[in-house]
Amino acid sequence: MFERFSKEARDVVIRAQDEANSLGHDWIGTEHLLLAALHHPEQPGAATLARLGITIASCRAAVAGVVPGPQEDLGPEDAEALRALGIDLEAVRRRAEASFGEGALDAAPDADRTKREGGRGRGRGRGRGEGALTRHVPFAARAKKVLKEALREALARKDRGIGVEHVVLGVLDSEDNISLALFTRLGIEPGVVRELVLDDLRAAA
Numbered sequence: 001m002f003e004r005f006s007k008e009a010r011d012v013v014i015r016a017q018d019e020a021n022s023l024g025h026d027w028i029g030t031e032h033l034l035l036a037a038l039h040h041p042e043q044p045g046a047a048t049l050a051r052l053g054i055t056i057a058s059c060r061a062a063v064a065g066v067v068p069g070p071q072e073d074l075g076p077e078d079a080e081a082l083r084a085l086g087i088d089l090e091a092v093r094r095r096a097e098a099s100f101g102e103g104a105l106d107a108a109p110d111a112d113r114t115k116r117e118g119g120r121g122r123g124r125g126r127g128r129g130e131g132a133l134t135r136h137v138p139f140a141a142r143a144k145k146v147l148k149e150a151l152r153e154a155l156a157r158k159d160r161g162i163g164v165e166h167v168v169l170g171v172l173d174s175e176d177n178i179s180l181a182l183f184t185r186l187g188i189e190p191g192v193v194r195e196l197v198l199d200d201l202r203a204a205a
Contacts, residue, residue, distance in 0.1 A: 004151065006163045008043050012036040013147070020137045023063065027140040030179045031063045033147075034171045037164050044204060045168030048197045054186055062185035066178055142179065146170035157201075169197060 005013070015036035020028045037043075038059055041050040139147075149170035154162045171179070172190040183190050 004154070004162045006161050008040050008164050009150075009162050009167055012040065012164055012167050015039055016143070017137055019060075023060075023067070025067065026137055028137055028143050029067075029140045030142050030146050030171050030174045030176070031059075031067065031182050033143055033167060034182070035059050035063065037168050037171070040164050043164035044201055045163070045165030045197050048193065048200050049168065052188065052193065052196075054188070059182075059186065062182055065185050066181045142174060142176045146174060149173050165197060165201060169194060172197070 002010070002013075012033060013036070016028045016032040019032040019035040020026075023032075025032070035056060037046045038049060038054065038056045040046045146167065147170065150162050150166035153166040153169045159166070172194040174180075174190075179190075
């Protein structure tokens with residue numbers, strides 16, 4: 001399927017890994033694909049998002065607000081949200097510490113993590129051009145679904161290849177909790193934005 005991707009769409013897939021690394025995430029999700037697409041504001045789909053005022057910076061802040069980084073503890077709001085789902089964070093912490101010792105759920109320092117991994121350079125990337133060690137991170141199922149949806153969008157429109165616009169449309173079709181929370185943080189209604197992207201594509205045809 002990758003051979004169908006345009007040069008820019010291929011860059012989106014590659015940059016999604018960079019974005020995951022820079023945020024210290026161990027997966028590539030829909031949020032990273034959206035961030036990567038925003039690096040091409042001149043491309044269809046991403047241009048629509050840019051016109052709506054969605055920038056790399058605002059999207060990255062929204063992602064950080066939805067998905068905590070590896071060194072971030074869950075705060076009171078997170079605990080309250082989990083409690084609403086029937087999960088008592090403090091009870092979980094007490095049971096973990098009773099079994100594995102105090103601080104069992106605390107994040108390990110980077111140095112300790114590197115030592116546990118046999119000294120391999122699984123450094124958290126700091127983005128392009130900053131001397132970061134880039135590690136391979138796998139695609140989450142929801143991100144794979146977006147890429148498959150991008151192919152379906154291209155086929156449905158009878159487009160010859162998969163472009164940034166198809167990836168953006170695939171992201172906007174996502175209905176997983178993280179994607180929906182990200183859309184809320186960005187202040188967008190995905191169905192409405194999807195129609196705007198399609199309108200822009202029709203106007204450019």
